[in-house]
Amino acid sequence: MIILALDALDNNYVQKFNCKNLIQKEHGQTTLKGFNQERTIVLWASFLTGKNMEKEIPIKTQWEFKLHPEQTFLKFFQKYKVIDLPAFSYKQQNHEKERKLLKGYFEDKVTVEEYESLIWKNHEENKKEFFKNLGKFPLLIGYFNLADAIGHLSFGLTEKMATVYEELDKIAEEAKPSEDLILIISDHGMKAVGRYGDHSRNGFYSSNIQLGLNLPEITSFYKIIERIAKNEFS
Amino acid sequence: MENYLQELEKKSIALIREAKAQFKNLAVLWSMGKDSTATLWLCKKAFFGKIPFPVIHIDTSYQFPEMYQFRDKIAKEWGFNLLLAKNEDALKNDMSPKKGRLECCTKLKTEALKNLIKERKFDALILAIRRDEHGIRAKERYYSPRDENFRWDYKDQPAELWDLYVKPSEDFSHMRVHPILHWTELDVWQYVKQENLPVNSLYFAKNGKRYRSLGCMPCTVPVPSTASTIDEIIQEIKTSKTPERAGRAQDKEKAYMMQKLRSLGYM
Amino acid sequence: MSFPRINLVVIGHKDHGKSTLIGRLLYDSKAIQKQKLDEIRAELKETGRKKFEFAYLLDSLEEERKGGLTIDIMQTPFKSKKYLYTIIDCPGHKEFIKKMLTGASQADAAVLVVSAKEGIQDQTRQHAFLAKTLGIQQVVVAVNKMDAVAYKENIYRNTCNRLEQILKNLGYTNVPMIPVSAIKGDNVYKKSEKMNWYIGATLIDTLDRSITPSKIPMNKPLRGVVQDAYQDENNQLIIACKIETGTLKPNESVIFNPSGKKGVLKKILAFGENKEYAQPRESVGLIVEGIDNIERGEVLSHTKTPPKIVKSFSAEIILLSDTQIQNGNEIIIRYGTAEKRCKIQKILSEIDPVNLTVSSEYPEILKEGSVGEAEFTALEPICIEKYSEFPELGRFIIKGKKGAAAAGIVLDVQA
Incomplete structure (x- = not known):
């Protein structure tokens, strides 16, 4: 099984940019009901555990928050590879640098270009690692924050976002021939505030098999992944 | 006098008098811009020439030299009690827009005013805001209660019926009073012309640009314009389709985004 | 430039298209700045809404956009041939009566929006009633969403007949009713070509013809309210007074009630001048011989025509x-x-x-x-x-x- 964890991939924008590979056999919007904020770490932790983790993760120390595999659906798999997923194998150093430049931007010390070049660099690193491990594990999770990180400073700039969505669509396309089960999921969506981007509630999911879901919660995938792991889906 | 300007003025003067009668310790904010200068003039008119309460200037120290000159000149000519709200501590620590614009505004404007209100125990402030400035202003009332953190609960505002402006007995730390809420940008300029009010030179075009609203030097952008007299400004506004605060729009979005990213824990 | 100003309140059941109608009025009268319109268009595109919804013009707060409701009054002036209108959008939601009253109490006239498709509903009656209770005398009805009923005359007629009865019971007679489609723009600013059976005027022309600005009540007995009292430098008492009805001249005998204090008016002060007379809505200063103190709240009149205690x-x-x-x-x-x-x-x-x-x-x-x-x-x-x-x-x-x-x-x- 492959899970593409795509931060801030927005249901409306997947449609708008006509991302043919991200839109799989079953696809739609997720709901964030029950969550007060759209916090990245909280949402991925909730995805992994099947529980709403908002109260458990204080905002101050959120980026360091880390789950044990036994707390997550990973326990249903004998072997797995999880690349950069928040709340589990998050690359602290890479993202800390990103946040530092983001802060710098708001203080007029860093340009958008400087910030974006780091984001793309980290993205390429994850991409390389993802394709290197493709087909080698019963469960491979690849996390990509491109849409979120670029979006925060440029979501209002349509051409730039089209490039980002195209890149993510290409990853989905290249992952396809593995003929594995593919789940694509985002933590939340995004909306424009002038040129900038703010988290929205229009999360996205898709799967290359029929799951029969309608507006699922991010926590409801835990059970589904458990059943997949136990071969109850075929 | 133009009939409709007279009607606008009557309503404003009645409001100013209501505020004076209902609150123990009133003051008016003055930014030296056209709106607040017109408001000061209305205060003068309401009380037969002498403003019977303090006039507050929030002095960030970053305003244009022309604004400080204008302030001192008018304060002397009109003879009112001028108070400065200035956050000396923050300025000593080199607060400036370079440390972040929102941060700078919070320290040098909001906190400076909060401190002065606390020190002088003001229970009401007259502000020269107008409904047509931008979207959210349209939701303002003539009397608008604020809590001690300056928060405005726009969703649960008291009803305001007819011209019965009521001072609530609780639930507010200070009241904002908005006597020119029903005026438009054009109304203000027509009034400035009619009353022959002093106008800061920054409003008039130099080298193809003029300031449409005044603020701090680093954060205010002039708009392209050739209007160098009040009549030309009036003509420009009549035909213009860009909002007054266009120069500041992106700053506001940026400040919003920064705040939002903070609340999500990014910074 | 000196268009008389009219405050309009727009009332009616929720989702009958109040905000859309206001949006249409603002748009067709070119009251909305192009930049604002572009912003909204861009946003609608992004949020995946296909058609341009005018209601969005009025929802300037993020929270409201989520709910799709206009929750507070919004006043944006727009021009017709005759007037400068300021419109006050009334929220249709039950909980928002407070806000509706704030708007309606400041209105000269009401536009009651009724959907031809949904017909008369609870808040149609309720808002009409509240408008009447608050003293709004002038009403114009917009029978909206005509496009959704294929512009059929009989549906418009049925709605009018039922509404007429309700309005008559409230005391509103000869209320003009215009078939419109706010979303398509029929009969709002532009005469519709889809309703040839309707020979009346458009909404905007009807408003221009039937509404008159509130009259300044000059010819009534004098009433004024005492706002405050100040001592001038000569220890002279200046009574700060707002005139409500009638007119006032120096040397007239006046009385303040309920205290019953009487005197002869010496001077009417305004900034920089002694006035010959004072008229309604003016806030003036009065110097009255024989009165050296007075309380806020007293009512001024001529001695001959006092109010009842x-x-x-x-x-x-x-x-x-x-x-x-x-x-x-x-x-x-x-x-x-x-x-x-x-x-x-x-x-x-x-x-x-x-x-x-x-x-x-x-x-x-x-x-x-x-x-x-x-x-x-x-x-x-x-x-x-x-x-x-x-x-x-x-x-x-x-x-x-x-x-x-x-x-x-x-x-x-x-x-």
Whole structure:
């Protein structure tokens, strides 16, 4: 099984940019009901555990928050590879640098270009690692924050976002021939505030098999992944 | 006098008098811009020439030299009690827009005013805001209660019926009073012309640009314009389709985004 | 440039298209700045909404966009051939009566929006009733969503007939009714080509023709309210007074009530001048021979035409949120600039604002959001007037902790 964890991939924008590979056999919007904020770490932790983790993760120390595999659906798999997923194998150093430049931007010390070049660099690193491990594990999770990180400073700039969505669509396309089960999921969506981007509630999911879901919660995938792991889906 | 300007003025003067009668310790904010200068003039008119309460200037120290000159000149000519709200501590620590614009505004404007209100125990402030400035202003009332953190609960505002402006007995730390809420940008300029009010030179075009609203030097952008007299400004506004605060729009979005990213824990 | 100004309130059941109609008026009259329009268009595109919804123009806050409701009043001026209109959008949601009253109490006329598709609904009747209660005399009806009923004449006629009956019962007669489609723009600013059976004027032309600005009440007996009193440098008392009705000249004999203080008017002061006369809505300064102190709230009149000193009165009242009244309650009312203690002598009736019938007679309590009639006893002398004679002094609010807790219209007074 492959899970593409795509931060801030927005249901409306997947449609708008006509991302043919991200839109799989079953696809739609997720709901964030029950969550007060759209916090990245909280949402991925909730995805992994099947529980709403908002109260458990204080905002101050959120980026360091880390789950044990036994707390997550990973326990249903004998072997797995999880690349950069928040709340589990998050690359602290890479993202800390990103946040530092983001802060710098708001203080007029860093340009958008400087910030974006780091984001793309980290993205390429994850991409390389993802394709290197493709087909080698019963469960491979690849996390990509491109849409979120670029979006925060440029979501209002349509051409730039089209490039980002195209890149993510290409990853989905290249992952396809593995003929594995593919789940694509985002933590939340995004909306424009002038040129900038703010988290929205229009999360996205898709799967290359029929799951029969309608507006699922991010926590409801835990059970589904458990059943997949136990071969109850075929 | 133009009939409709007279009607606008009557309503404003009645409001100013209501505020004076209902609150123990009133003051008016003055930014030296056209709106607040017109408001000061209305205060003068309401009380037969002498403003019977303090006039507050929030002095960030970053305003244009022309604004400080204008302030001192008018304060002397009109003879009112001028108070400065200035956050000396923050300025000593080199607060400036370079440390972040929102941060700078919070320290040098909001906190400076909060401190002065606390020190002088003001229970009401007259502000020269107008409904047509931008979207959210349209939701303002003539009397608008604020809590001690300056928060405005726009969703649960008291009803305001007819011209019965009521001072609530609780639930507010200070009241904002908005006597020119029903005026438009054009109304203000027509009034400035009619009353022959002093106008800061920054409003008039130099080298193809003029300031449409005044603020701090680093954060205010002039708009392209050739209007160098009040009549030309009036003509420009009549035909213009860009909002007054266009120069500041992106700053506001940026400040919003920064705040939002903070609340999500990014910074 | 000197267009007379008209304040319009737009009322009607939720989702009958009030905001859309306002959006259409603003758009077709070119009151909306292009930049704003582009922003909204871009946003609608992003949020995946296909058609341009005018209601979005009015929702300037993020939270409201989520809900798709316009939750507070919004006033944006727009021009017609004759007037500069300021529109006040009324929220259709039940909880927002408070906001609707704020808007409606400042309106010269109301536009009642009724959907031809959904027909007359609860808030159609309720809003019409509240508009009447608040004293709005001029109403124009927009029968909206004609596009959704294939522009059929019989549907328009049926809606008009039913509505006419309701409005007649409230006391509104000869109300113009225009078939429109706010979303498509038919008969709002532009004459529709899809309703050839309709030979009347467009909405905007109808408003121009049928609405008149509120008249300045010059020819009534003099009434003024005392705002405050100041001493000038010569220890002379200046009475700060707002004129409500009638006119005033120096050397006239005046009286202030309920205190009964009398004197001859020496001077009318304004900034930089001694005035020859004062007229309604003006705030002036009065120097009256024989009066050396006065309280805020007193009512000024000529000695010959004083107001009654009222001992009790009856009124129609609308209770806002978080408020209820009960027989025997002591309350403070505010009329003009006066705040006076009164007692709720007896609640006479509660009125069902939807069916416009008396829902209960002599109830003990009126709860929040309800409308009824009650008798009040003044616990100190007051000079309130009948609304039908002096609207400016015939309306009042009941004071609550947060401001106005109820709005009242005086039906009758007893000296």
